[in-house]
Amino acid sequence: MPETIGIAGTGRLAQALARLLVDQGAPVVCMAGRDPERTRRAAAFAGAGVEPAGYEGVSCRAGRWLIAVSDAALPEVAGMLAAAHPQPGIALHTCGARDESALADLRGRGFACGTLHPLQTVSDPLQGTAALRGAAFAVSGDPEAREWAGEIAGWLGGTVLAVPGEARALYHAAAVLASNYLTALIDAAQGLLARAAGVDREEALRGLAPLIRTAVDNTLDRGPAAALTGPVERGDAATVTAHLQALAGQPEEDLYRAAGLHALDLARRKGLEGGAAQRIEAVLRGNGSRQ
Ligand SMILES: NC(=O)c1ccc[n+]([C@@H]2O[C@H](COP(=O)([O-])OP(=O)(O)OC[C@H]3O[C@@H](n4cnc5c(N)ncnc54)[C@H](OP(=O)(O)O)[C@@H]3O)[C@@H](O)[C@H]2O)c1
Structure with missing residues (x-):
């Protein structure tokens, strides 16, 4: 019994993890x-x-127990599992934003508790079984729980990132920037291109796709600094000014300024000359052309 595995939850991640563990020959005996x-x-x-x-x-x-239920349901599910398990074991949950204290009732029963959060997006169980292989997993918790989490990551050909409880929110913000906000940036570009070229949003997205794929591939293969191109990287304040004039008063203006300031930070790290960087910063902060 100590080695047998139960999966709590029947959603996308629970199903994907359950099937992957079964495929690895792990002793998964039930799904709750x-x-x-x-x-x-x-x-x-x-x-x-x-x-x-x-x-x-x-x-x-x-x-x-590997618990993959909605974040808000974790304490309740941990309570039900704790009530049903007189013998302590190990429990992990898969939520990114919360630490192992969400499993307080199981801890109270003597369970070693921890987290195993895949740094990956799972939109349906089958896609998840492919996407989770080789993913990074954020792990925290009691030593025995971290050890089991590491074992699971290893079975899936993944890597472990040790993220202690106090750094969970920062960690999750990074995940949201890399996935959800990348999606939001693409959505903004799609809308602007559709308006500029007079095409529908689908055609605009198809037009952007090669550019997005190459930019992402270059960034991942060569690192953000080497991959960065464009007017900020070249120190071209006139072009940035023209962009902001075209975007004035539109919802994308603030997004452009915020993303531009981060690109400028990257360009500075890459060696952009001080005077050019200052001119771009003034334009992006809105005190360039108005001075
Ligand atoms: N999907 C991802 O990309 C992803 C990636 C990393 C981590 N995660 C984490 O994994 C966990 C599950 O995410 P998911 O995407 O698999 O969610 P999901 O597909 O929406 O499934 C949620 C599961 O939680 C159960 N649930 C909800 N409220 C409950 C309650 N009060 N009592 C008992 N069960 C309850 C649901 O049961 P019913 O079917 O009965 O409603 C369902 O089995 C979350 O903590 C999420 O943050 C997800």
Whole structure:
């Protein structure tokens, strides 16, 4: 029993992780959920030998629990698992923004508690089984829990990032910038291009796709400083001024200024000459052309 694994949750990440662990030969014995039909389907997706279970008195008593439920439901689910498990084991949750204290009831029962947050986006279970292989996993918690988290990351060919509880919010902000806000930036560019070229948003996105892919590939392959091009990197204050005149009063103006200031920081680190950098900074901060 100590080595057997239960998965709490029947959503996208729970299903993807369950199937990956089963594929690795890990002893996943059950999936627990609150809706019997969804739980049955999730357990079937995970693979042979995985039994569906409810939370009430959890019919399956695994020694180790991987809890992948909505962030807000973590304390409640931890409470139900704690009530059903007289013998302590190990429990990990997959939430990025919260630390292991979300599992307080299990800790109170003597469980070693921790976190295992994949730095990856899972939009459906099947896509998740491919995307999670080789991902980085943020890990925190009690030593035994961190050890098990490291084992799971290893089974999935991933790497471990040690992110202690007090750094969780900073860590999660990084994840949001790299995924959600990148998406938001692309959405803003899509709208501007559609207006400029008089095309619909789909055509604008298709037009932007090669540029976005190359910029992302260059950034990942060569690092942000080497990959940065464009008017800020060249110290071209006149072009930045023209952009801001075209964007004046539009919703994208603030976004352009904020992203431009970060690009300027990057350009400075890359060696942009001081006077040119100051002229661009004045334009981006809105005290250039008005002076
Ligand atoms: N998806 C991602 O890209 C991703 C990436 C990294 C980390 N995560 C983390 O993984 C966790 C799950 O995310 P997800 O995307 O897999 O979510 P999801 O697909 O929306 O699934 C959420 C799960 O939580 C359950 N749940 C919600 N409220 C509950 C409650 N009060 N009691 C019991 N169960 C409850 C749901 O059960 P029902 O089906 O019964 O509603 C469902 O099984 C979250 O902590 C999230 O932050 C997700």
